[in-house]
Amino acid sequence: MMTVAELDAIKAKLHSQMMLRKGSEAGEDTYRKHVLVCGGTGCTSSGSMGIINKLNEELKKNGIENEVKVIKTGCFGLCALGPIMIVYPEGSFYSMVKEENIPEIVSEHLVKGNVVERLLYSETVTDSGIKSLNETNFYKKQHRVALRNCGVISPENIEEYIALDGYQALAKVLTQMTPEDVIQTILDSGLRGRGGGGFPTGKKWQLARNLVKDADQKYVCCNADEGDPGAFMDRSVLEGDPHVVIEAMAIAGYAIGATQGYIYVRAEYPIAVERLRIAIGQAREYGLLGDNILGTGFKFDLDLRLGAGAFVCGEETALMTSIEGNRGEPRPRPPFPAESGLFQKPTILNNVETYANVPQIILNGADWFASMGTEKSKGTKVFALGGKIHNTGLVEIPMGTTLREVIYEIGGGIPNGKEFKAAQTGGPSGGCIPAEHLDIPIDYDNLISIGSMMGSGGLIVMDENNCMVDIAKFFLEFTVDESCGKCTPCRIGTKRLYEMLEKITSGNATLEDLDKMEKLCYYIKNNSLCGLGQTAPNPVLSTLRYFKDEYLAHVVDKKCPAGVCQDLLTYKIVADKCKGCTACARKCPVGAISGTVKEPHSIDTTKCIKCGACMATCKFGAIVKE
Amino acid sequence: MEEANEFIDRVKNGDVLPMITSCSPGWVRYCEAYFPEFLPNLSSCKSPQQMAGAIIKTYWAKKNNIDPKNIVSVSVMPCTAKKFEIGREDQSAAGVPDVDISITTRELVKMINKAGLRFNDLPDEKFDSPLSEGSGAAVIFGATGGVMEAALRTAVWKLTGEAPDSPVEFNEVRGVEGIKFAEYNVGGTAVKVAVVSGLANAKKLLTQVKNGEVDVQFIEVMACPGGCVNGGGQVIQPAEVRNFVDIRAERAKALYSLDTARAVRKSHESPDIKEVYANFLGEPGSHTAHEVLHTSYKPSSLSK
Amino acid sequence: MVNIKINGIEYSVEEGTTILEACRQNGIRIPTLCWLKDINAIGACRICVVEMSGARSLTAACVYPLSKFDEGKNILTHSPAVLESRKMTLQLLLSNHNMDCLACARSGNCELQALCKELGVDDSSYFEGAKNEFDIDTSSKHMYRDDNKCINCRRCVAACEKYQGIGVIGANERGFKTEISCAFGMDLANTACVSCGQCITACPTGALSEKDDTDKVWEALADPEKVVVVQTAPAVRASLGRLSVIR
Structure with missing residues (x-):
């Protein structure tokens, strides 16, 4: 068992070490430098484990392995530039590092102290010297609460977490606060669920504490079954800062009166699973999970449950059904989990990002948290930027930041000089936001009012080359595939809706079909059993709302304005531009192009398979699709 | 008759108890697959369908001088498991299957x-002999508790000195509840019985018996909730009806009123049964009775 | 007690009563399909949906227990939106249903058919699209399972699991491809199904049915060489009495 004093002692012991990473000069008892290498999923798949091995090898070769320490951390956020590596105390940010760069970085930078500017993230290198990472566009407007330890500490070392105030919030609630105080603090902070719906977290806890008076058991669950295509903030928290979730769940357990928790994490996140396992083991070893935590008599323990990759298991009742060992399908509510959840006991379920905010709220107070954000959406939100944008990656911004700031300032805008068309938020449950709403401050209610939703925080940017019908079809395909098949509207309705979209993109739909489709959308929304089905038509409804013209173009003119829908495209040769070089004719795999040398060629559209090979071959821009 | 006799024998000889009825083929399959340890408890009596089929192809065939091979024995059952049962091993008393075709209601x-x-518009008619006039005891087989009550009518009669006024009605074992217990004082000995219907209830009871939490000597199990009246081969009532009317109770009521109306209400008093025993089987439990009316079981290893 | 309004009229019902029960107690009939009392309250088919004030979507009446939080709410059981939704649910079910109704064992006694009639489904091919094509499981001696007629109400699953504690059938695959079948798609004959047939009597459509052996009987009756002897079980007469079934 560990006492609060022992916890503080660990924090003090590691203080100067950790200060190095805040830019302080090294003390006598510390390593001279810390090299942090991202060990998140993104950088791992681009080779960061090889970088770490090479670094250790080179440090030894240069005899400085006792002066420079290599730390594998979680995600830094700027995933597009991985593998990423940062050297403290100077904070030099190396991006897209290759193994062959390591000997140079070690001998020049780590031994001699000469930063290898050539290999730094270009934006940090300016005429007036090297900029700190926090001054770059990507990081400048970010405010890291949930991600505060990601890319800063080693997720596999509980003491580094403790050194940065880890488990201090748990100590505070156990020694200074009643469960009611804790709930009140969370209520006052205005924290809302980061998993999608945005239900007030404090309210959820309060219900679970009070609704059933004589419950013999209650449960605290964590939804780490992140399934939205493109969203990976929960994974990053688990990979970069697993203890924050454990600490927050213990706090929640204290608040509602539960002694057991479950983290439901998808098996497709092997790194997160491994780090959670290590973290739970360490927390138990340090007496921060188990009986009599910090000598206060409070008992709480955690177990992992692995999800088998069903999107619907992110729905709370399906998740609990799955933990119970049954086929992961939602069940009707009420009763709500706060009354009858896991194993029919009062249960709270919050997602990873929600939990990641809790210890900070306890330590810094509700007012601190409530000072960030908008009137009804407090704090920050992590978004996963993707699609047609320069800086793909994870960003954490205060609620109320505008979409324009996120896309153009943090995200660096649209590549190749293309024009912004829409941003998709909320994953398959969300909708597309057109340019006219670029200046809307992002929060729960604003997004809903414009037909989208926060969801878990995927943000996919689309440019003029994206067809909105095709986008709707993409998300519908996902839902059709992920529907559990329990209720009729979702099981059959989404399939029929998808087929209607196919009919449109193949040029076979009529205006009546469009009306029928809209009717079906509202039917599915109103009749489905769970949130997955109820929100499934959103991608269709929001694109119908903002991009009706594009639908009409497909239906009436049988054209795809963005040039995406194959069936509606024809490739043509512009006679004026064609030099008769025959390159295209030679490239065409089906022999659809004919013509004599030095004369304009032509395409036989009955033979053409619309592969686009001719267009890619033509040096004169003489081939167009329309 | 046979079952009551087997029960008395088991009690007297200190054989495996509790004895469990074997008339429901769904239950027999269940026991073989899920509770093989209870197979020795299962009555070796064939089910009524198989007994009747066996009597037809042996006694009746002989009496009427018909080659059993030329008899097509058809049963009309409230049950789909009967279709399975006719193909079971050790169900061919005359060297040919006791029953050839089993159809549902x-x-x-x-x-x-x-x-x-x-x-x-059809005139009323009697069934043909043998087994033309079922006793009241036979009629109530269709409701949960009925087999138990029929066996009790005969067993109590036998154990209490074969008095003609031995008790007829055993109300404690009637009704649609899934698990029922009753205790009777039979000639100075306490006979404890249990009646279950619906295999989920059977599972519950057998688990209790296994754990020694329940002590009974005789158990009736019917696979279908409420017994054969609610069998899987019965006329289908839509949910609209089932959700608001207890069809088990309604159908059972019909059977119990038929029972009350019968002159003969105990199996051993049935003239047909008496005739078959007198002319063919001899005594209940005789060698011939065993050859014709009893069967055997074995554990099954199908996927659960 | 909870005070609610059903179609504008005030009623007081016990807390915990479902909307469906509350309506039934007061003489209002809500159609159902997947709901089977005591064993299957899963809110899956969505036939029993009602409009409830304050709810963001329609509510399945069979699984919604009224509580103090519902005090004063108005429930519309047959509003145009409700009727339209119920009809569309049926049309969706039909769009993935084997429509060989005339030759179906349950023709005339099919709950799906009855509901279509009740809710005025006048266009059985309103939704077009792909249909599942499943193999018919004829492996066991007593019944066949034709998932092409299955509407995924799961009443059979509940009967097998809850009445019988057996559970040899359940949902496999997911979404549109969901199929009620045995584990790993094995044949029913290879499972420890006990042939009780409770799934058949629970099935609202012709997806589950006994194997018809009547032709064999007709054949035997017509064969001059054979003597046909018939026995009948006592319970048969208890359900046969339903004259509406016998013409």
Whole structure:
């Protein structure tokens, strides 16, 4: 068992070490430098484990392995530039590092102290010297609460977490606060669920504490079954800062009166699973999970449950059904989990990002948290930027930041000089936001009012080359595939809706079909059993709302304005531009192009398979699709 | 008759108890697959369908000088498991299957309609012999508790000195509850019985028996909730009806009123049964009775 | 007690009563399909949906227990939106249903058919699209399972699991491809199904049915060489009495 004093002692012991990473000069008892290498999923798949091995090898070769320490951390956020590596105390940010760069970085930078500017993230290198990472566009407007330890500490070392105030919030609630105080603090902070719906977290806890008076058991669950295509903030928290979730769940357990928790994490996140396992083991070893935590008599323990990759298991009742060992399908509510959840006991379920905010709220107070954000959406939100944008990656911004700031300032805008068309938020449950709403401050209610939703925080940017019908079809395909098949509207309705979209993109739909489709959308929304089905038509409804013209173009003119829908495209040769070089004719795999040398060629559209090979071959821009 | 006799024998000889009825083929399959440890408890008596089939192809065939091979024995059952049962091993008393075709109540309805029979216009008629006039005890087989009550009518009669006024009605074992217990003082000995219907209830009870939490000597198990009246072969009532009317209770009521109306209400008093024993089987439990009316079981290893 | 309004009229019902029960107690009939009392309250088919004030979507009446939080709410059981939704649910079910109704064992006694009639489904091919094509499981001696007629109400699953504690059938695959079948798609004959047939009597459509042996009987009856002897079980007469079944 560990006492609060022992916890503080660990924090003090590691203080100067950790200060190095805040830019302080090294003390006598510390390593001279810390090299942090991202060990998140993104950088791992681009080779960061090889970088770490090479670094250790080179440090030894240069005899400085006792002066420079290599730390594998979680995600830094700027995933597009991985593998990423940062050297403290100077904070030099190396991006897209290759193994062959390591000997140079070690001998020049780590031994001699000469930063290898050539290999730094270009934006940090300016005429007036090297900029700190926090001054770059990507990081400048970010405010890291949930991600505060990601890319800063080693997720596999509980003491580094403790050194940065880890488990201090748990100590505070156990020694200074009643469960009611804790709930009140969370209520006052205005924290809302980061998993999608945005239900007030404090309210959820309060219900679970009070609704059933004589419950013999209650449960605290964590939804780490992140399934939205493109969203990976929960994974990053688990990979970069697993203890924050454990600490927050213990706090929640204290608040509602539960002694057991479950983290439901998808098996497709092997790194997160491994780090959670290590973290739970360490927390138990340090007496921060188990009986009599910090000598206060409070008992709480955690177990992992692995999800088998069903999107619907992110729905709370399906998740609990799955933990119970049954086929992961939602069940009707009420009763709500706060009354009858896991194993029919009062249960709270919050997602990873929600939990990641809790210890900070306890330590810094509700007012601190409530000072960030908008009137009804407090704090920050992590978004996963993707699609047609320069800086793909994870960003954490205060609620109320505008979409324009996120896309153009943090995200660096649209590549190749293309024009912004829409941003998709909320994953398959969300909708597309057109340019006219670029200046809307992002929060729960604003997004809903414009037909989208926060969801878990995927943000996919689309440019003029994206067809909105095709986008709707993409998300519908996902839902059709992920529907559990329990209720009729979702099981059959989404399939029929998808087929209607196919009919449109193949040029076979009529205006009546469009009306029928809209009717079906509202039917599915109103009749489905769970949130997955109820929100499934959103991608269709929001694109119908903002991009009706594009639908009409497909239906009436049988054209795809963005040039995406194959069936509606024809490739043509512009006679004026064609030099008769025959390159295209030679490239065409089906022999659809004919013509004599030095004369304009032509395409036989009955033979053409619309592969686009001719267009890619033509040096004169003489081939167009329309 | 046979079952009551087997029970008395088991009690007297200190054989495996509790004895469990074997008339429900769904239950027998269940026992073989899920509770093989209870197979020694299962009564070795064939089910009524198989007993009747066996008597027809042995005694009746001989009496009427018909080659059993030329008999097509058809049963009309409230049950789909009977279709399975006719193909079981050790169910061919005359060297040919005791029963050749088993159809459900629903199939009978189809046949009646196809044959253009107008039931209300048909004159009343008796069943042919043998087994023309079922006793009241036979009629109530169709409801949960009925087999137990029928066996009790005969067993109590036998154990209490074969008095003609031995008790007829055993109300404690009637009703649609899934698990029922009763205790009777039979000639100075306490006989404890249990009646279950619905295999989920059977599972519950057998687990309790296994754990020594329940002590009974005789158990009736019917696979279908409420017994055969609610069998899987019965006319289908839509949910609209089932959700608001207890069809188990309604159908059982019909059987119990038929029982009350019968002159003969105990198996051993049935003239047909008496005749078969007198002319063919001899005593209940005799060698011939065993050859014709009893069977055997073995554990099954199908996927659960 | 909870005070609610059903179609504008005030009623007081016990807390915990479902909307469906509350309506039934007061003489209002809500159609159902997947709901089977005591064993299957899963809110899956969505036939029993009602409009409830304050709810963001329609509510399945069979699984919604009224509580103090519902005090004063108005429930519309047959509003145009409700009727339209119920009809569309049926049309969706039909769009993935084997429509060989005339030759179906349950023709005339099919709950799906009855509901279509009740809710005025006048266009059985309103939704077009792909249909599942499943193999019919004829492996066991007593019944066949034709998932092409299955509407995924799961009443059979509940009967097998809850009445019988057996559970040899359940949902496999997911979404549109969901199929009620045995584990790993094995044949029913290879499972420890006990042939009780409770799934058949629970099935609202012709997806589950006994194997019809009546032709064998007709054949035997017509064969001059054979003597046909018939025995009948006592319970048969208890359900046969339903004259509406026998013409």
